[in-house]
Amino acid sequence: MSQRRRGARAGAPSTIGIVGGGQLGRMMALAGYPLGLDFLFLDRSGDTPAAQVATSLVGEFTDPAMLAELARRSGVISFDWENISVPALRKATRGSAVRVSPPLRALAAAQDRLSEKRLFDRLRIPTTHYAAVNSRAALHRALRDIGLPGVLKTRRMGYDGKGQAVIRTAADADAAWQAMGAVPLLYEGFIPFDYEVSCIAARGRDGELAFYPLSRNVHHAGILRVTAAPWHDVALERAARRHLRALLTALDYVGVLAVEFFVRGGRLVANEMAPRVHNSGHWTIEGAATSQFENHVRAVAGLPLGATTPRGHAGMVNLIGAVPEKSPLLALPDVHLHDYGKEPRPGRKVGHVTVVCASSKERDQQLHRLLKSLYPELSGLL
Amino acid sequence: MSQRRRGARAGAPSTIGIVGGGQLGRMMALAGYPLGLDFLFLDRSGDTPAAQVATSLVGEFTDPAMLAELARRSGVISFDWENISVPALRKATRGSAVRVSPPLRALAAAQDRLSEKRLFDRLRIPTTHYAAVNSRAALHRALRDIGLPGVLKTRRMGYDGKGQAVIRTAADADAAWQAMGAVPLLYEGFIPFDYEVSCIAARGRDGELAFYPLSRNVHHAGILRVTAAPWHDVALERAARRHLRALLTALDYVGVLAVEFFVRGGRLVANEMAPRVHNSGHWTIEGAATSQFENHVRAVAGLPLGATTPRGHAGMVNLIGAVPEKSPLLALPDVHLHDYGKEPRPGRKVGHVTVVCASSKERDQQLHRLLKSLYPELSGLL
Numbered sequence A, B: 001m002s003q004r005r006r007g008a009r010a011g012a013p014s015t016i017g018i019v020g021g022g023q024l025g026r027m028m029a030l031a032g033y034p035l036g037l038d039f040l041f042l043d044r045s046g047d048t049p050a051a052q053v054a055t056s057l058v059g060e061f062t063d064p065a066m067l068a069e070l071a072r073r074s075g076v077i078s079f080d081w082e083n084i085s086v087p088a089l090r091k092a093t094r095g096s097a098v099r100v101s102p103p104l105r106a107l108a109a110a111q112d113r114l115s116e117k118r119l120f121d122r123l124r125i126p127t128t129h130y131a132a133v134n135s136r137a138a139l140h141r142a143l144r145d146i147g148l149p150g151v152l153k154t155r156r157m158g159y160d161g162k163g164q165a166v167i168r169t170a171a172d173a174d175a176a177w178q179a180m181g182a183v184p185l186l187y188e189g190f191i192p193f194d195y196e197v198s199c200i201a202a203r204g205r206d207g208e209l210a211f212y213p214l215s216r217n218v219h220h221a222g223i224l225r226v227t228a229a230p231w232h233d234v235a236l237e238r239a240a241r242r243h244l245r246a247l248l249t250a251l252d253y254v255g256v257l258a259v260e261f262f263v264r265g266g267r268l269v270a271n272e273m274a275p276r277v278h279n280s281g282h283w284t285i286e287g288a289a290t291s292q293f294e295n296h297v298r299a300v301a302g303l304p305l306g307a308t309t310p311r312g313h314a315g316m317v318n319l320i321g322a323v324p325e326k327s328p329l330l331a332l333p334d335v336h337l338h339d340y341g342k343e344p345r346p347g348r349k350v351g352h353v354t355v356v357c358a359s360s361k362e363r364d365q366q367l368h369r370l371l372k373s374l375y376p377e378l379s380g381l382l
Helices: A023-035 A064-072 A086-093 A104-111 A113-122 A136-146 A170-180 A234-250 A292-300 A326-331 A360-374 A376-381 B023-035 B064-072 B086-093 B104-111 B113-122 B136-146 B170-180 B234-250 B292-300 B326-331 B360-374 B376-381
Strands: A002-004 A015-019 A038-043 A055-058 A076-079 A130-133 A150-154 A164-167 A185-189 A195-203 A209-211 A215-220 A223-229 A255-264 A267-274 A313-320 A335-339 A349-357 B002-004 B015-019 B038-043 B055-058 B076-079 B130-133 B150-154 B164-167 B185-189 B195-203 B209-211 B215-220 B223-229 B255-264 B267-274 B313-320 B335-339 B349-357
Touching (some): A015 A064, A023 A038, A023 B023, A038 A064, A055 A064, A064 A086, A113 A130, A130 A136, A136 A150, A136 A170, A150 A170, A195 A292, A313 A360, A326 A335, B015 B064, B023 B038, B076 B292, B104 B113, B104 B267, B113 B130, B113 B185, B136 B185, B255 B292, B349 B360
Parallel strands (some): A015 A038, B038 B055
Antiparallel strands (some): A150 A185, A195 A209, A195 A215, A215 A223, A255 A267, A313 A349, B215 B223, B335 B349
């Protein structure tokens, strides 16, 4: 009895190698298959969301042999999260015909909060006040210059609120230094923002640009919980697109880029950027003519970008910890489920649901109804 | 260096086993993954469209060991084409907990054009005049009773115009008998129809029904080339839904069912039914709130059905023979590509493109433009 999966063709230009096999990679593959693209993943585990739908190499992200194998079998390499080794990837692809998209310079900038802030500054993108913190003395200087409250963050390897401490008092600062001081840090002044938005854009290999409408995002305990899009604010959208255009051009970017902004008094303050598809763009699967996942793979494969026009009014709720019972969820009108195939674990993003409605009012009602049934503790957030 | 794909969990209720690994199966898997469903295919080739995106068993459709393996590892068995062995599938699943959806009685009825016609008659669904033909004498009786022109068809194993001969003269009839007479046949009177439509519906395990809007279809040389949907005709749609409801109920059906109709003088004449997702429903991927593929897997997995509401006005063009160069195609506005990952071959369905527009007028313009660039010889058909 024979059993097989054809899998990615060796070195085929249509094969996209992806470092990281999480839900973002999985959704890239599901968006790319209809375009006739193949996918090959590399992840430390063989039981990732992506490995359930595509061929996957199992090994460390920094393993030179594994990265070389990925490069050999792919036409282009992309990634589905940013905490991977730039030097290892650079070394594995040097002298090879394989492209890396988005470019490694974008990955490097996004990996280090200090480089990221400096890039924002250089491109005149308003951001929070910040200071690099490499010593206890530097921390105290930062507190004095920027003020309290603020957030102390590791410069590298942070995501979903991990590697962050809120500083309200000098005692907080000492405790945070004890806990985090072994690695390079960044202190940022706390922004009492009105709300949060994000802007997602794609840039093709030939420089073609496509912008999605703004999304409004609601975080809780450092994790994105709800997105509503399109978020109509002409002035904010114009400013956000100007900032993303500056970043995409400066980085000679290829693929999808997301920037999260705080909104304060009608103005944008850049929080952080992600050189990849982004959780706040998951609504585009049903809510836009072309999803962020399809546009990312179109861009990295050198294909023209698709229309980003919204289709109706979308709302997205992350499923955290465990996927709820499916039948009642799917019985709700307009609801689309995305189950990432992950084992349940507290605080883990295991899926999301999207509603698409004819009006923003209806969408907000649907979102309220969903939150009330799934996460009543969040009902007040919207 | 280790490489793996997690693949379907043995006997998991969330695994859907599918006999046949063509593009229909592939699109079922791509629609089912976001619902957290797994797929396991059985096909004679290991290089099918479905095997590129899911685990696939390679073996004959009638191989008892292979079917038993599929049954053992699946919660429910479905199929992506109807020319498979009902007795073999019945035997492999008898005494097992695995369900087969759609039910084998629907598969059996659709496999034999005579049973299908008799079912239509029994349910008072208007169809063409027909006669079973098992001898040269029976053929001549049929020609005399039903008249010329007509179509002589094999009762079993026909698809995409294969196994059919148009009979315009007694000489045609003799030639067709020589060529096809070794197997049971059906003679049908030729219908000078105005145009063709199809109706696609889904029925859930609990009897829930969902109907897609009518599609208008254009065939050429026996192969579907273009579909436009929704096709607005209240009276036709009401009649079509009545007929599909009768079929779904009579067969205690679970899954998606398609019926193709001729329209003549404002009335429906049933041509044939397909106990599966259908080419004329591919537009639902982008053009409806829930695609036919998602509703099929929802139904067979025992989940509630999703909304069939159209999103805009969709047009679909089949890609026959080879997928054209992708960049110019994807650069067209509103165009979505579905490449099935097949090797090119004359007459083969290798993909389709869908356009979704805000109005039917715009959709028709887009369809004309697409046909003009892809298949100028078909431009006159619309």
